[in-house]
Amino acid sequence: MSVLEVSNLVKRFDGVLAVDDLSFSVAPGEIFGFLGGNGAGKTTTLRMVLDIIRPTSGSIQVFGSAPGRRNAQAIGFLPEERGLYAGMSAIDTIVYFGRLKGMDSTEARRRGMELLSRFDLADRAKSDIGDMSKGMAQKVQLATSLVNDPELLMLDEPFSGLDPVNQGLLENEILRASERGAAVIFSTHVMQHAERLCDRLLLLKKGSKRFEGTLEEARAALPARLVACAKEDLSRIPGVARAASGDGLEDGWHDWTLHLEPGVPAADILEYCTTHGIALRRWDEHQASLHDVFVRMVGEEPAPARTEKEIAA
Numbered sequence: 001m002s003v004l005e006v007s008n009l010v011k012r013f014d015g016v017l018a019v020d021d022l023s024f025s026v027a028p029g030e031i032f033g034f035l036g037g038n039g040a041g042k043t044t045t046l047r048m049v050l051d052i053i054r055p056t057s058g059s060i061q062v063f064g065s066a067p068g069r070r071n072a073q074a075i076g077f078l079p080e081e082r083g084l085y086a087g088m089s090a091i092d093t094i095v096y097f098g099r100l101k102g103m104d105s106t107e108a109r110r111r112g113m114e115l116l117s118r119f120d121l122a123d124r125a126k127s128d129i130g131d132m133s134k135g136m137a138q139k140v141q142l143a144t145s146l147v148n149d150p151e152l153l154m155l156d157e158p159f160s161g162l163d164p165v166n167q168g169l170l171e172n173e174i175l176r177a178s179e180r181g182a183a184v185i186f187s188t189h190v191m192q193h194a195e196r197l198c199d200r201l202l203l204l205k206k207g208s209k210r211f212e213g214t215l216e217e218a219r220a221a222l223p224a225r226l227v228a229c230a231k232e233d234l235s236r237i238p239g240v241a242r243a244a245s246g247d248g249l250e251d252g253w254h255d256w257t258l259h260l261e262p263g264v265p266a267a268d269i270l271e272y273c274t275t276h277g278i279a280l281r282r283w284d285e286h287q288a289s290l291h292d293v294f295v296r297m298v299g300e301e302p303a304p305a306r307t308e309k310e311i312a313a
């Protein structure tokens with residue numbers, strides 16, 4: 001059974017179609033990347049799953065029932081706009097969120113301390129959130145979304161504002177949640193995280209789905225490029241859309257760059273060469289990156305991964 005099933009979801013704000021006939025589902029243990037540019041409808045969709053806002057039409061099933069109090073206890077959520085109450089300690093904040101999820105305080109405290117240790121914040125457990133750095137407070141907020149060991153973990157732009165070490169820590173938490181069987185949905189503009197983590201991903205543009213599938217399927221949607229060294233003319237091989245030969249090498253060998261027709265696997269070209277006695281001295285396949293797929297399907301540049309220096313600035 002799916003943890004989350006979204007069917008023909010529509011959300012209209014005055015004059016803005018924020019989510020347009022969106023359907024997808026997420027299974028237990030799956031890491032699902034929710035990708036799209038600014039204003040694509042990611043946050044709006046997550047808010048509907050949390051029952052913070054109501055859909056205009058369509059349906060959402062969380063653990064087999066409509067969003068609401070009953071299933072909220074098994075959900076963990078990290079909102080895009082970060083912010084916890086200054087004036088409360090890190091551990092008390094986590095316990096508070098654990099209580100909201102129906103945990104008893106002893107268990108929430110035990111679990112909170114375990115998370116703070118894992119996040120290298122055990123010695124700051126009693127620090128006021130207001131006295132913490134932005135990144136530290138963000139890790140405490142992450143802990144509030146994990147305290148109840150949620151079966152559905154939804155993270156809205158979780159990597160933004162974290163330095164590279166803490167981005168790695170967050171990646172580990174996502175993998176850990178998935179390994180214990182939780183479904184994890186995270187939204188991001190940064191393709192590198194999605195490339196490393198996602199079992200499946202969905203590309204959203206102006207509220208509507210442009211692509212849903214595995215990373216491999218996403219890459220296969222764009223033509224591959226091959227670089228090969230041959231004596232023969234490779235431009236006439238079936239499945240090659242464009243070919244350019246470089247300068248001649250010794251003994252009549254040439255480097256070729258081949259752009260394949262969409263959907264043609266590189267292996268077909270290799271097989272053709274083998275069966276037709278075309279000798280190849282070198283063979284490199286360059287698959288499209290998720291960045292290329294995003295640019296092609298969403299029509300804009302995703303955010304680059306930020307350097308440590310940029311984050312500190």
Ligand SMILES: Nc1ncnc2c1ncn2[C@@H]1O[C@H](COP(=O)(O)OP(=O)(O)OP(=O)(O)O)[C@@H](O)[C@H]1O
Pocket residue numbers: 013014016017018036037038039040041042043044045080
């Ligand atoms: N409460 C609201 N009232 C009116 N319009 C809204 C409201 N919330 C969202 N929108 C609009 O819905 C569209 C989708 O916004 P949403 O925040 O879901 O995008 P997003 O994919 O999360 O973008 P970002 O990556 O910039 O956070 C935008 O055009 C936004 O202006």
